[in-house]
Amino acid sequence: MNNLRSKTRICSVLATASVLITGIAPGFSAFNCQSIISAEAQTPPKKKQKTQKLKPETTDVKTDPPAPAPAAAPPVSAPAPAPPPLEPERVEADVSTRSIAVTSGYSGAEIVVFGTVENSRQPSAESGYYDVIVIVEGAPSALVARKKSRVAGLWINTSSFAFNSVPGYYAMASTRPVEEFADVSTLDELAIGFERVRMVAAGQPETRVSSDDLFQFKSAVARLKQTQNLFLRDDYGVVFSGRSLFRSTIQLPANVPVGPLTTRVYLFKDGKLLSRYQSRVSLAREGVERWLHDFAFGQPVLYGIFTVLLALSAGVLASALFRRRAL
């Protein structure tokens, strides 16, 4: 419940936009900014307004693609395939697994985010013409960070900081270190990088409150999440395997909080964001695991009694076996 509420609050507003678009055109799974534009053109005015209000960012991107298009042609000895009317590049991507089941044998998973650059002007896979960033983000949830200090010789939790929402998981992969090709303001805007992960402090609706405390606790959260392998970064994790085809393997450790994951893909060229793509991956309990979890949280008293009965029968069974052995 809580998850869901904070999810809608924090999750990149693009998600909301995406839901709108897909709602309008079902089956249109791989969309990007261009498709947003085209979809918006067909959208009834009311919904269009809503989209714009929700995501001012979209306008930036909308104006962006035409600009780099002409600039893209001259520097590299553009090969023949580039047709005279230069179509803007678009990224289309997908995820190898749309839903991951957490069962009793679950020990983590691996998803492959793969995609293609439409109208690619890159001569070869190795040319480094485009840069791609892949972000996989877990459902945000509330958490409390605590800090220990020494009191009377003992290390005790003395201060704490509550967050309303922190993504349970955050993995980023890129063709090269993001700082090399994207400027800070773009990274800030897109929440790319551990220090820019959207964390909302409890009681403060603003994402970025500049206070020493917030900074201290935010960086502690990012650091702890990294040690738990819940914040992952792979600077060379996205690899082009053709002029337009790229792929990236993202590890989902077993401790990733169960919930929907958001996958975002950004296409950059010369530090400019050309196109983006977003999709969801569901990570849900299945089978016995789901049954046990629902039982434990839905019927806690019965679950407790069930556990006790299990323990009693295990003990009685053991003593029966033991007695037979003794005889």
Add this chain to the structure above:
Amino acid sequence: MNVYLPIAEMSANAFVFIGMGAAVGFLSGLFGVGGGFLMTPLLIFSGIPAAVAVGTEAAQIVASSVSGAIAQYRRNNVDVKLGLVLLTGGIVGSIIGVQLVKILRQIGQFELFLALSYVLFLGVIGSLMMIESVRTMQKSYAGQAPSMRRPGQHSWVHGLPFKMRFHRSKLYISAIPPLLIGAFVGFLAAIMGVGGGFIMVPAMIYLLRVPTNVVVGTSLFQIVFVTAVTTVLHASANASVDVVLALLLMTGGVIGAQFGAAAGSQLKGEELRFLLAAIVLLVCLRIGWDLIAVPPELFSITAPGGARQ
């Protein structure tokens, strides 16, 4: 073989926990103790959240003590009436303990409280046991027969009101001390994930003057029911009982206890107590060290309710 623990929300190697259950089961078979005071710290050291370790261990103690309790009952070594009085206190203590765990988790001090309780109880019990076993060993090496402690005729316990007759124990004492002892043990079961036999047995012998042949059976009887109640309370108040983890620990514990009991018959009582005291003190030092040593990471993160993040 990896198994996903639904409440601890982590993937773990099943054999690690079966092995851990077997090792502690061996020791509990060897020394005739419940093993909760060893298992709970071990679970915490291996990355299980403290509250889940405590809640799950309560379930495991149910399994490990029920067979002993049945065996003692068959031999008519259980004073059911006294056990029920202890149990009544135990349930009250357990309710208080579970609520305290809930509050401490919310304010982020449960781990500290748990560590301090362990250091205190293990330190005191371990030291007393160590001193006693060393003295006994010295005496037996010197050729003297170990002196049996004689129960005194009367103590302050016998002056209290609400007297009850306990036929099996041949006692006519006030119901207040067993109620209080039961409550204290129930409280410890809820906050520390132990059966509490290490408090219950000496308290029954020295405070209530219960005959030794009835002590173990009655204590086991009370432990089974108190830990059962504690398990249900933890599951409902803290959602901290992991049934998969409990099952793994039980499986190992049952196997280990059989070998432990066989090995225990090879050793003398005082040697056993000396070894047990050494283990208890080591665990105590290890937990104490974590409280005073500079932690490698000053920060920690948890869900607001206190569950592990």
